[in-house]
Amino acid sequence: MTVTLADVAARAGVSPATVSRVLNGNYPVATATRDRVLRAVDDLDYVLNGPASSLAAATSDLVGVLVNDIADPFFGIMAGAAQTEIAGQDAAGGQGRSGGEKLAVVCNTGGSPERELTYLTLLQRQRAAAVILTGGALEDAEHGAAVAAKLGRLAAAGTRVVLCGRPPLPGGDAALAALAFDDRGGGRRLTEHLLALGHRVIGYVAGPPERTTTRHRLEGHRAALLAAGAPGAGDAAAQDRLTLHGPYSRRSGYEATLELLRREPALTAVVAANDTVALGACAAVRDQGLRIPQDVSVAGFDDLPFSVDAVPALTTVRLPLQAAGARAGRLAMGTEAPPPGGIATIPAELMVRASTAPPRG
Amino acid sequence: MTVTLADVAARAGVSPATVSRVLNGNYPVATATRDRVLRAVDDLDYVLNGPASSLAAATSDLVGVLVNDIADPFFGIMAGAAQTEIAGQDAAGGQGRSGGEKLAVVCNTGGSPERELTYLTLLQRQRAAAVILTGGALEDAEHGAAVAAKLGRLAAAGTRVVLCGRPPLPGGDAALAALAFDDRGGGRRLTEHLLALGHRVIGYVAGPPERTTTRHRLEGHRAALLAAGAPGAGDAAAQDRLTLHGPYSRRSGYEATLELLRREPALTAVVAANDTVALGACAAVRDQGLRIPQDVSVAGFDDLPFSVDAVPALTTVRLPLQAAGARAGRLAMGTEAPPPGGIATIPAELMVRASTAPPRG
DNA sequence: CCACACATAGCAAGCGCTTTCTACCGTGGG
DNA sequence: CCCACGGTAGAAAGCGCTTGCTATGTGTGG
Numbered sequence: 037m038t039v040t041l042a043d044v045a046a047r048a049g050v051s052p053a054t055v056s057r058v059l060n061g062n063y064p065v066a067t068a069t070r071d072r073v074l075r076a077v078d079d080l081d082y083v084l085n086g087p088a089s090s091l092a093a094a095t096s097d098l099v100g101v102l103v104n105d106i107a108d109p110f111f112g113i114m115a116g117a118a119q120t121e122i123a124g125q126d127a128a129g130g131q132g133r134s135g136g137e138k139l140a141v142v143c144n145t146g147g148s149p150e151r152e153l154t155y156l157t158l159l160q161r162q163r164a165a166a167v168i169l170t171g172g173a174l175e176d177a178e179h180g181a182a183v184a185a186k187l188g189r190l191a192a193a194g195t196r197v198v199l200c201g202r203p204p205l206p207g208g209d210a211a212l213a214a215l216a217f218d219d220r221g222g223g224r225r226l227t228e229h230l231l232a233l234g235h236r237v238i239g240y241v242a243g244p245p246e247r248t249t250t251r252h253r254l255e256g257h258r259a260a261l262l263a264a265g266a267p268g269a270g271d272a273a274a275q276d277r278l279t280l281h282g283p284y285s286r287r288s289g290y291e292a293t294l295e296l297l298r299r300e301p302a303l304t305a306v307v308a309a310n311d312t313v314a315l316g317a318c319a320a321v322r323d324q325g326l327r328i329p330q331d332v333s334v335a336g337f338d339d340l341p342f343s344v345d346a347v348p349a350l351t352t353v354r355l356p357l358q359a360a361g362a363r364a365g366r367l368a369m370g371t372e373a374p375p376p377g378g379i380a381t382i383p384a385e386l387m388v389r390a391s392t393a394p395p396r397g
Numbered sequence: 398m399t400v401t402l403a404d405v406a407a408r409a410g411v412s413p414a415t416v417s418r419v420l421n422g423n424y425p426v427a428t429a430t431r432d433r434v435l436r437a438v439d440d441l442d443y444v445l446n447g448p449a450s451s452l453a454a455a456t457s458d459l460v461g462v463l464v465n466d467i468a469d470p471f472f473g474i475m476a477g478a479a480q481t482e483i484a485g486q487d488a489a490g491g492q493g494r495s496g497g498e499k500l501a502v503v504c505n506t507g508g509s510p511e512r513e514l515t516y517l518t519l520l521q522r523q524r525a526a527a528v529i530l531t532g533g534a535l536e537d538a539e540h541g542a543a544v545a546a547k548l549g550r551l552a553a554a555g556t557r558v559v560l561c562g563r564p565p566l567p568g569g570d571a572a573l574a575a576l577a578f579d580d581r582g583g584g585r586r587l588t589e590h591l592l593a594l595g596h597r598v599i600g601y602v603a604g605p606p607e608r609t610t611t612r613h614r615l616e617g618h619r620a621a622l623l624a625a626g627a628p629g630a631g632d633a634a635a636q637d638r639l640t641l642h643g644p645y646s647r648r649s650g651y652e653a654t655l656e657l658l659r660r661e662p663a664l665t666a667v668v669a670a671n672d673t674v675a676l677g678a679c680a681a682v683r684d685q686g687l688r689i690p691q692d693v694s695v696a697g698f699d700d701l702p703f704s705v706d707a708v709p710a711l712t713t714v715r716l717p718l719q720a721a722g723a724r725a726g727r728l729a730m731g732t733e734a735p736p737p738g739g740i741a742t743i744p745a746e747l748m749v750r751a752s753t754a755p756p757r758g
Numbered sequence: 759c760c761a762c763a764c765a766t767a768g769c770a771a772g773c774g775c776t777t778t779c780t781a782c783c784g785t786g787g788g
Numbered sequence: 789c790c791c792a793c794g795g796t797a798g799a800a801a802g803c804g805c806t807t808g809c810t811a812t813g814t815g816t817g818g
Contacts, residue, residue, distance in 0.1 A: 038554060040774055051798045056776060063777090066796065081550065086522035087451035088774035091803050096448060097519075106477040106503065112468035119467065119505045123512065139519045141502030142467065144480045151484065158458075158500045161447035189442070193399065286702060315706040322708075341647060345676040347683075347708035401804060412768045417806060424807085427766065449804035452773050 039082045048076035059084060090163060095194070099140045099368055100159040102152060104171040106144040108284070109340050110310065114170050114200055114361035115142045121365025138165060138369065149179045156186045159195070166196035166368035170361070172249030173202050180206050187211060200364035201355070203248050204379050213367045213374035215360050215382055219249055222353035222384030223256025226307060226335055229351070229386055231264045233394045235305040235333065238266075239296035240279045241289050241317060243309035250309060253337060254279070257307060284309060289316025297324055297332075304332060304395035311336035311343045311352055318346060318391070329393035339387055348390030355384055400443045409437035420445060451524060456555065458499045460527045460729055461520040463513060467505040469645070470701050471671070475531050475561055475722035476503045482726030499526060499730065510540045517547045520556070527557035527729035531722070533610030534563050541567055548572060561725035562716070564609050565740050574728045574735035576721050576743055580610055583714035583745030584617025587668060587696055590712070590747055592625045594755045596666040596694065599627075600657035601640045602650050602678055604670035611670060614698060615640070618668060645670060650677025658685055658693075665693060665756035672697035672704045672713055679707060679752070690754035700748055709751030716745055 045052040050069060057063040058073040065073075076082075090096040099122050103111035122140040143155040159167055167190060173180060187197050187210040199205070199214040230238055240257055243250035261269035268274030280295060282288030289308050293316065296303060306321070308314035314336030321332045328334055328348055336343055339354035360382050366372035406413040411430060418424040419434040426434075437443075451457040460483050464472035483501040504516040520528055528551060534541060548558050549571040560566070560575040591599055601618055604611035622630035629635030641656060643649030650669050654677065657664060667682070669675035675697030682693045689695055689709055697704060700715035721743050727733035 041776095042774080052775075053777080053799080054797060057797090060776080064795065069796080083518060083521050083550075085452070085524070085774050086519075087448040087457060087524060088803090089776070090448035091446070091452050091805085092774075092776040094776090094803070100502075106467070106480065107470055107473040109468055109470060109473070112470070112473050116467040116505050116507070120507060123505075123515070139504070139516070139523075141461075141504060143500070143502060144477050144484075146477070146481060154484070155500070157444060158447075160444050162459075162500075163446070163448060189444075286706060312703075315703060319706055342673075342676060342703050345647060345680055345707070403804080413805075414769075414807075415767060418767090421806080425766065430767080446804050449773090450806075452775085453804075453806040455773070455806090 038085075039080045040085070041082075044073065044076045044080055044082050047080060048073045094163065096163045096165060097138045098159070098162050098164045099138045099166045099168070100155065100164050101140060101142040101168045102145055102155055102170060103142055104145055104147045105284075106142065108312070109342075110338055110357065111170055113340075113357040114364070117358045117361030118168055118170075118200070118365035118368070121362045121371075122369055140365070149174055149176065153179075153182060153186060156183070156190065160186070160190055160193065163193065164190075164195050166198065168198045168200055168364050168368050169202055170200045170364070171202060172247040172252075175246050175248060175251065177206075184210060196368055196370065198364045198367045200360055201357075201382075203252075211378060213364075214379045215364055215367075215375075216379065217355050217360070217382045218384045219252035220256040220259070222337065222355070222386070223253040223307075224260040225256075225384075225386045226337070226351075226353050227257045227260035228264070229388060230305050230307065230333060230335065230392060231260060231266060233305075233333070233392060235395050236267055237300060237302045237304055238278065239293070239300065239303050239306045241292040241296070241306060241308045241313050242279055242281045243284050243313070245281045250281070253309065278303075282309075282313075284312060286312050286316040286319075289313035290320045291316075293317040293320035294324070297321070297326075305335070305392070306332060307335045308337065310338045311340045311346075311350060314343075314350055314352070314391075315346060318350075329391050330396060333392040333395070335392055343387075344389070346391065351389045351392040352387050353384045354387045356382060399446075400441045401446070402443075405434065405437045405441055405443050408441060409434045455524065457524045457526060459520070459523050459525045460499045460501045460529070461516065461525050462501060462503040462529045463506055463516055463531060464503055465506055465508045465532045466645075467503065469673070470703075471699055471718065472531055474701075474718040475725070478719045478722030479529055479531075479561070479726035479729070482723045482732075483730055501726070510535055510537065514540075514543060514547060517544070517551065521547070521551055521554065524554065525551075525556050527559065529559045529561055529725050529729050530563055531561045531725070532563060533608040533613075536607050536609060536612065538567075545571060557729055557731065559725045559728045561721055562718075562743075564613075572739060574725075575740045576725055576728075576736075577740065578716050578721070578743045579745045580613035581617040581620070583698065583716070583747070584614040584668075585621045586617075586745075586747045587698070587712075587714050588618045588621035589625070590749060591666050591668065591694065591696065591753060592621060592627060594666075594694070594753060596756050597628055598661060598663045598665055599639065600654070600661065600664050600667045602653040602657070602667060602669045602674050603640055603642045604645050604674070606642045611642070614670065639664075643670075643674075645673060647673050647677040647680075650674035651681045652677075654678040654681035655685070658682070658687075666696070666753070667693060668696050669698065671699045672701045672707075672711060675704075675711055675713070675752075676707060679711075690752050691757060694753040694756070696753055704748075705750070707752065712750045712753040713748050714745045715748045717743060 041052045045055045119140040145152040184205045184207045191210045197211045204214040280292040336350045336352035339352045343350040402413045406416045480501040506513040545566045545568045552571045558572045565575040641653040697713040700713045704711040
């Protein structure tokens with residue numbers, strides 16, 4: 037049936053132990069023997085039995101990358117960078133996993149808390165070497181605790197836990213490292229930019245209320261408003277009137293913007309939860325016969341690749357997704373030392389482009 | 398240390414075998430016993446040891462989804478749909494994997510042949526339950542043979558192999574099913590549309606020459622030209638002059654279009670390899686001070702979500718990525734019967750929007 | 759009232775690999 | 789010339805789980 041270590045050993049005229057050692061390369065084996073074994077491996081087309089070896093060695097070479105939405109480039113970019121960093125080194129594509137050759141796999145939670153937990157369990161089942169969680173966490177305390185507990189168990193079992201673009205855990209000890217984006221700072225600078233241009237009535241199309249990302253960005257926005265003493269900045273009702281929540285989708289941006297425009301004719305700018313939402317916002321503004329940025333300025337967040345191609349090019353906040361993902365990958369591999377305190381804040385850079393301008397009049 | 402089946406058995410006062418059967422739910426166990434076991438599992442926070450169970454059962458619940466570029470929504474959408482279909486059923490998030498609860502993981506090859514093979518080996522090591530390969534294959538015959546051989550071995554070992562958006566294998570027998578997009582037909586209809594509008598000098602920004610997708614789309618384009626008896630349609634040199642290859646990137650579209658515009662001032666339309674490339678093409682056209690579609694029509698391919706938000710909205714060819722991915726997922730799960738002959742062609746629908754119009758004059 | 763079928767639970771033999779400990783070989787120093 | 793030691797290879801004991809087969813009950817029909 038399937039070729040086993042023993043078959044290879046027999047063909048090479050050595051013991052299974054020797055074959056194992058050749059394959060793992062962590063024990064001295066004479067060159068002649070090694071060659072004989074390698075040839076046998078080749079002849080028989082032998083492929084290591086992963087489960088068996090993971091069982092015996094009590095570790096596996098799986099690294100899980102959890103994302104909220106794999107169809108969203110925001111996650112795709114981070115996951116891709118992490119995966120490249122993790123799978124990157126294997127040059128000699130050989131049998132042996134001489135180095136720490138790992139299999140990075142990305143798991144799509146679809147934003148569902150249950151699925152997040154399920155995947156974590158499944159990864160725990162597989163005795164994953166590391167787990168990277170990307171994207172904002174849920175605000176739900178109960179779920180947060182469940183995740184923290186699960187991660188604690190994972191970490192206790194030797195799995196390296198890395199958070200990428202996600203706030204530190206409540207318990208704060210399970211994760212090896214947390215790379216958090218400066219959503220608050222980015223949000224603040226973006227709104228400051230709009231205020232500096234002269235805008236005073238700014239609509240905000242926020243993300244889903246249950247995500248930390250949403251809250252952080254919104255907090256930055258409000259902070260800027262407050263600091264500038266913008267009209268109604270301190271008035272919760274007024275603020276709520278200018279803020280609409282919805283999923284991180286184009287459609288949500290479209291509809292919310294329509295509503296905002298209806299509610300507040302004096303509106304001169306719309307800040308979107310992210311670039312995708314901003315695209316929808318742009319479409320809505322245009323559909324109302326208004327021009328961007330002459331009549332209404334629109335801004336996004338994330339600076340996804342397509343943002344520069346929007347017409348007009350989108351003013352947004354650049355998040356170094358690629359770099360953060362790569363760093364998370366290295367952290368997961370143990371190639372890079374965790375930041376002091378296990379927490380690093382990744383700066384967010386304001387990108388001023390053509391979709392924002394001083395309000396008319 | 399870590400909790401094992403035996404620990405659970407001891408606590409529940411039953412044998413390990415019984416615990417295993419409760420967890421797998423494929424053998425009659427008295428309700429009272431089952432409850433006792435389940436309680437013990439809960440009390441001890443027991444998590445099945447995946448490797449051990451895969452080893453003993455000689456199968457695992459991993460399903461691999463290979464993608465060329467995880468940061469590209471083209472793949473993200475397919476992978477996400479497949480993953481949803483695969484992980485979807487687990488409602489009761491329980492310990493047991495009563496159904497065929499599977500862990501769908503996506504592996505990013507980055508378009509590298511070696512990595513594709515490496516991942517396939519790794520998946521084979523893990524005794525994956527199924528493998529889904531998405532996106533165009535490489536034209537390289539040698540690599541194609543290597544992949545086919547590897548897939549053959551996978552299939553022989555009981556792994557279900559599904560191709561999604563990928564042409565059937567050369568050997569043609571290893572894969573359970575191949576869902577191929579009608580790239581040729583889509584490309585043909587797109588160009589027919591342009592010809593019908595009156596365009597005669599049409600530039601083509603093709604994808605990388607080593608991908609089947611590139612060739613198929615281009616063949617469709619040329620076929621339409623030939624059928625319409627367009628000037629220079631039969632002239633290879635003339636065609637090559639209007640065709641430029643490059644990666645599936647925004648930048649490639651930008652640069653190639655600039656070059657096309659320089660080479661052929663009479664150009665009235667540009668067809669791009671995909672929507673991302675088309676975005677770059679649009680930018681180039683605009684940067685040359687030309688209007689879309691009045692001066693130059695631009696068309697894409699795939700109909701990714703952002704295409705409708707391009708300005709003007711992009712005429713493109715819609716590929717049912719979501720549906721295809723979901724179907725591939727079901728095929729991988731064995732939930733759906735493979736198409737007759739194992740091969741299905743997924744239709745591609747022309748989406749006429751605002752970026753194409755009759756040429757001026 | 760006994761034998762037999764059916765429903766449950768337990769036993770124990772692996773699954774294929776890793777790794778500790780032991781065995782062996784040749785060699786250079788005492 | 790012998791012993792100890794560095795360098796290699798092998799034997800064998802699991803790793804934690806699944807599952808075929810056997811054992812034990814509990815009813816039921818004869």
